[in-house]
Amino acid sequence: GDSVTQTEGLVTLTEGLPVMLNCTYQTIYSNPFLFWYVHYLNESPRLLLKSSTDNKRTEHQGFHATLHKSSSSFHLQKSSAQLSDSALYYCAQESGSFNKLTFGAGTRLAVCP
């Protein structure tokens, strides 16, 4: 079945440093949709980025990611971390199975002053 792997459970950074959160996926479908959701404590998970286009960079709110089907990856990046970026980040895929999402285990990003 489908699966999403996020290798880092916790990433701790100093404010101003670049962010990279890893995401790889497995699916039998040739055209998966990949997503990044951000989840702040006591709030609703919120869509940050999405893509189904191979090798095209997608950007939103300073974050960006590029879907690479050749390596089954959709890593999340930001050039300069801010304190307000501290949250849980989930990579997820939707692969045509009634649109349900398969999530990775999540990466907690902690940005320190």
Add this chain to the structure above:
Amino acid sequence: NSKVIQTPRYLVKGQGQKAKMRCIPEKGHPVVFWYQQNKNNEFKFLINFQNQEVLQQIDMTEKRFSAECPSNSPCSLEIQSSEAGDSALYLCASSLLGGIEQYFGPGTRLTVL
């Protein structure tokens, strides 16, 4: 910002008791999803609906959980006989028909004592 409403926000039950939570999807969204986020912050898909019809559900949901999305009423997810392992954040999400994006509510945090 998501307009998915979930009630109650917190629910405390004893083992063996019923636990019921409700979800009002965004207006105009006929597709509703339930996910469970466990203590390790891992998401698990439970069930989804299109209008009143179940699209897909996992085995666990079939056995001890019941869910419905009646016309003109909130959707609901009920655990017939709560177990300690059911303690989790239950998230409801909704989407447009054929829509890729899912919009999440803030969740119901269930604690089973």
